[in-house]
Amino acid sequence: MKLSARDLAVRVANRTILQAIDLTLEPGEFVGLIGPNGAGKSTLLRTLAGALPHGGELTLDNRPLAGYSARERARRIGYLGQDRHVAWPLIVADVVGLGRIPYRAPLSRESDADRQAVARALRLTNLEDLASRPSDRLSGGEVARMLLARLIAQETPILLADEPIAGLDPAHQLATVQIFADMARAGHTVLASLHDLTLAGRWCDRLILLEGGRIVAQGAPEAVLTPERIAETYGVEARFDSDADGLIVVPLRLVRQQRREVR
Amino acid sequence: MNEPTTSGRSPKRQRRHLADCAVLGALVVALTEPGQAADGAPGRVVSINLCTDQQAMAIAAPGQLASVSRLARDPALSNMADAAATLPVNDGRAEEVVSLAPDLVLAGSFTSRATVGMLRRLGVRVEEFPPANSFDDIRENLTRMGRLLGRAERADELVREFDARLAAFESDASETAQKPVAVVYHIGNGTDGRGTLADEILTAAGWDNLAARLGLGSYGALPLETLVAGRPDLVLVGGAEASWSTEALPNARHPAIMAATDNGDRLMVLPDRSTICGTPLVVDAIARLVDERHRQATQRRPAP
Amino acid sequence: MRRLPFPALVALLALLTAVLFASSLLVGPSDIRIGDAFGALFGNEGVTTMVMREIRLPRAILGVCVGATLGLSGAVLQGWLRNPLADAGVLGIGSSAALGAVIAIVSGLAYASPLALPVSALAGAGLAAILVFALAGQGEGGNGLILAGVAVASLTSALTALTLNLSANPFATLEIVFWSMGSLGDRSLDHVYLALPFMAVGWLLLASVGRSLDAMTLGAETASSLGVRLAWVRAIILFATAAAVGGATAVTGVVGFVGLVVPHVLRPLVGSRPSRLMVASALGGATLLTMADLAVRLILPSRDLKLGVVTAIVGAPFFFRLILHERRRSMR
Numbered sequence: 050m051k052l053s054a055r056d057l058a059v060r061v062a063n064r065t066i067l068q069a070i071d072l073t074l075e076p077g078e079f080v081g082l083i084g085p086n087g088a089g090k091s092t093l094l095r096t097l098a099g100a101l102p103h104g105g106e107l108t109l110d111n112r113p114l115a116g117y118s119a120r121e122r123a124r125r126i127g128y129l130g131q132d133r134h135v136a137w138p139l140i141v142a143d144v145v146g147l148g149r150i151p152y153r154a155p156l157s158r159e160s161d162a163d164r165q166a167v168a169r170a171l172r173l174t175n176l177e178d179l180a181s182r183p184s185d186r187l188s189g190g191e192v193a194r195m196l197l198a199r200l201i202a203q204e205t206p207i208l209l210a211d212e213p214i215a216g217l218d219p220a221h222q223l224a225t226v227q228i229f230a231d232m233a234r235a236g237h238t239v240l241a242s243l244h245d246l247t248l249a250g251r252w253c254d255r256l257i258l259l260e261g262g263r264i265v266a267q268g269a270p271e272a273v274l275t276p277e278r279i280a281e282t283y284g285v286e287a288r289f290d291s292d293a294d295g296l297i298v299v300p301l302r303l304v305r306q307q308r309r310e311v312r
Numbered sequence: 313m314n315e316p317t318t319s320g321r322s323p324k325r326q327r328r329h330l331a332d333c334a335v336l337g338a339l340v341v342a343l344t345e346p347g348q349a350a351d352g353a354p355g356r357v358v359s360i361n362l363c364t365d366q367q368a369m370a371i372a373a374p375g376q377l378a379s380v381s382r383l384a385r386d387p388a389l390s391n392m393a394d395a396a397a398t399l400p401v402n403d404g405r406a407e408e409v410v411s412l413a414p415d416l417v418l419a420g421s422f423t424s425r426a427t428v429g430m431l432r433r434l435g436v437r438v439e440e441f442p443p444a445n446s447f448d449d450i451r452e453n454l455t456r457m458g459r460l461l462g463r464a465e466r467a468d469e470l471v472r473e474f475d476a477r478l479a480a481f482e483s484d485a486s487e488t489a490q491k492p493v494a495v496v497y498h499i500g501n502g503t504d505g506r507g508t509l510a511d512e513i514l515t516a517a518g519w520d521n522l523a524a525r526l527g528l529g530s531y532g533a534l535p536l537e538t539l540v541a542g543r544p545d546l547v548l549v550g551g552a553e554a555s556w557s558t559e560a561l562p563n564a565r566h567p568a569i570m571a572a573t574d575n576g577d578r579l580m581v582l583p584d585r586s587t588i589c590g591t592p593l594v595v596d597a598i599a600r601l602v603d604e605r606h607r608q609a610t611q612r613r614p615a616p
Numbered sequence: 617m618r619r620l621p622f623p624a625l626v627a628l629l630a631l632l633t634a635v636l637f638a639s640s641l642l643v644g645p646s647d648i649r650i651g652d653a654f655g656a657l658f659g660n661e662g663v664t665t666m667v668m669r670e671i672r673l674p675r676a677i678l679g680v681c682v683g684a685t686l687g688l689s690g691a692v693l694q695g696w697l698r699n700p701l702a703d704a705g706v707l708g709i710g711s712s713a714a715l716g717a718v719i720a721i722v723s724g725l726a727y728a729s730p731l732a733l734p735v736s737a738l739a740g741a742g743l744a745a746i747l748v749f750a751l752a753g754q755g756e757g758g759n760g761l762i763l764a765g766v767a768v769a770s771l772t773s774a775l776t777a778l779t780l781n782l783s784a785n786p787f788a789t790l791e792i793v794f795w796s797m798g799s800l801g802d803r804s805l806d807h808v809y810l811a812l813p814f815m816a817v818g819w820l821l822l823a824s825v826g827r828s829l830d831a832m833t834l835g836a837e838t839a840s841s842l843g844v845r846l847a848w849v850r851a852i853i854l855f856a857t858a859a860a861v862g863g864a865t866a867v868t869g870v871v872g873f874v875g876l877v878v879p880h881v882l883r884p885l886v887g888s889r890p891s892r893l894m895v896a897s898a899l900g901g902a903t904l905l906t907m908a909d910l911a912v913r914l915i916l917p918s919r920d921l922k923l924g925v926v927t928a929i930v931g932a933p934f935f936f937r938l939i940l941h942e943r944r945r946s947m948r
Binding site for chain 3: 499500501533535536537538540541543552556560561562566567568571572
């Protein structure tokens with residue numbers, strides 16, 4: 050299942066948020082979407098999820114994404130947004146179960162497939178003990194994991210995640226990116242926006258660097274995460290290192306001349 | 313009025329001033345003192361209530377009645393609409409009544425208190441007549457009206473006529489062994505029980521009033537269910553109410569009432585003019601009710 | 617708290633509704649014994665049948681159906697707007713429906729065609745709903761929305777009173793009270809035939825949005841990613857609510873607070889799941905309204921106590937408590 054964008058452009062209220070976006074997401078890769086605040090990462094993710102009108106081409110398996118019905122799309126592309134507000138205090142298992150909505154006919158009972166998908170998602174995110182806890186009695190990190198579990202339970206070939214590790218402690222951050230990497234290994238496609246450059250560098254197969262609504266760099270982490278690039282797009286000086294498992298990028302100080310526009 | 317001549321005014325001006333005062337004085341006198349005709353009866357009478365209008369029109373001497381209320385010209389409400397067409401009408405407001413310079417104003421006891429109070433404050437004589445709740449009230453009102461207008465004989469004549477008609481009805485009614493049951497229905501589940509004019513009208517026409525039988529008083533509440541369960545032979549509705557239809561309030565067209573009256577066959581609309589005022593003309597309503605009683609009796613008797 | 621399994625809860629509420637429906641048939645100013653009552657309902661026992669079929673039956677049917685409509689629409693509105701303070705009354709949808717109905721009556725349209733009444737009420741309800749959804753679409757899902765609803769409710773109630781006052785109706789004041797406080801008194805089968813199609817259409821359409829409401833728990837964006845066609849569902853909810861609430865209000869006037877109280881009380885019992893809450897609230901609303909109608913007939917049988925008075929006496933303090941609860945929650 051291949052998701053392709055060609056010359057993608059998005060305008061919202063007379064402002065161009067994204068332009069000239071060319072990218073392709075292939076099965077089996079964990080792609081990191083990085084870039085400064087206001088670069089358009091969230092907008093890109095939402096557009097790829099089919100939620101925003103756009104110029105240019107957006108195709109899924111060489112068919113225009115708009116040609117799929119809402120349900121077909123929901124079974125192929127899963128989206129995890131930044132908004133973590135859950136309106137009603139459903140228990141964790143029920144929230145995770147919402148990920149099965151694209152598979153359930155109206156007025157139908159939970160199927161075995163549904164139950165298994167939910168159980169697996171709870172296991173992967175380490176929420177089995179909290180399955181019966183009402184979701185308004187969870188810590189921020191637990192809510193984040195619960196919503197990730199919902200995405201996992203949706204069992205889509207393609208996963209789009211907007212800042213999935215924000216607010217998680219280091220252990221859970223690592224656990225999350227490990228899950229994404231494992232899913233990629235199993236054949237899924239994962240595109241996640243990340244602020245942690247080290248995690249992005251070490252765990253992602255490929256990085257897309259977005260700035261000012263354009264892709265300024267795309268490719269292997271080593272190729273994208275260079276000191277010049279980081280200084281230019283983020284306006285920070287970072288310390289670069291590496292170990293057996295990959296890059297280590299630690300932002301240390303602001304660059305004296307800030308060429309970055311603040312939106 | 314004496315004007316001091318030492319004030320320094322010219323004699324011409326003094327005379328003009330005197331004339332003004334005289335006119336003003338005459339006006340004040342005219343407005344504040346009840347005028348009397350030669351025999352003591354009021355010469356200019358104004359009525360501002362539909363019921364007093366009709367009684368006054370029946371009793372007053374020609375030219376005695378200066379104005380009646382506008383409602384008196386409405387044929388739906390008034391039995392004397394034609395007569396009222398030839399009289400000036402008023403809307404019952406204090407200002408316009410006072411400008412008519414009446415010796416006597418006839419009002420209902422439910423006429424606006426503010427209006428009546430204002431008239432009295434302006435020195436106008438106002439006589440109030442309560443609504444008639446019984447035939448006795450009708451007689452009393454007539455008699456009193458006659459006295460006030462100086463036409464006692466005319467009033468007595470009307471009372472005698474009224475009594476004669478009632479006597480005729482009574483003899484007819486007494487012939488019925490089993491009185492059929494009637495009930496008055498007001499929009500919103502109201503009825504007229506014991507102590508109302510409607511009750512006496514029904515009784516005089518030979519009907520048994522369901523509301524009285526149930527012990528309801530003047531303006532009782534009669535739930536639809538109770539009305540239907542009482543198996544009335546006749547349901548009476550007032551003219552305007554019969555044509556009024558709302559979603560909010562049940563009216564005579566409610567399916568339950570239709571069902572209870574053989575789809576409206578035993579539902580009778582009484583014109584408001586026959587019932588709204590307690591005048592001797594209620595005999596019209598009684599007559600219609602007597603006819604209906606006979607009609608139903610014939611229907612019930614199997615054809616020979 | 618141990619949760620009652622959902623099928624058991626539904627069965628319990630359905631049983632309660634059935635019992636109250638039967639009780640409603642047995643209460644009235646004329647003494648009819650239980651045995652006679654049901655016999656007369658199906659048989660042909662003259663006056664008793666007349667009373668049962670023409671007076672008590674429509675009242676009982678409307679109590680259940682209007683109650684279900686109010687409870688269901690409350691649950692749907694709360695689920696879609698993600699706001700526990702929403703219901704047809706608070707958002708002004710009920711009062712707008714009443715205004716539509718009154719305009720149909722006063723203008724004479726309702727006499728030209730009896731359908732004009734519920735259709736006009738639907739239009740009134742629809743306009744208020746469109747306004748509400750437009751505000752919600754602009755991200756105003758919280759207190760601003762509720763305030764707007766209160767404004768709409770006040771305006772439309774005032775216009776209703778004005779319209780009636782200006783009409784030639786000698787019973788204008790009584791009518792104003794009816795429309796603003798609601799009543800099931802003396803409703804006939806004609807009223808049932810008029811309102812039921814609109815309510816039924818509304819129910820069927822609303823039943824189809826259960827999954828979408830579940831998805832909305834996570835917000836509009838996520839719901840869309842789960843396959844919910846937002847614009848389509850919004851249009852369905854708008855039309856269905858207008859039809860059901862419009863039809864109900866056209867024959868009973870505005871009865872408030874049912875759609876607010878019932879979903880709130882039942883939410884913990886269905887695990888907060890919006891789709892389940894819809895079913896429970898329909899039955900719960902039927903129960904509550906029928907209970908209120910029984911109270912109206914039993915507490916002060918001689919006075920014409922209005923339905924909306926009872927629901928307001930129960931519901932308004934509840935609403936107040938709910939507001940305080942929400943404030944405390946949002947300050948956390």
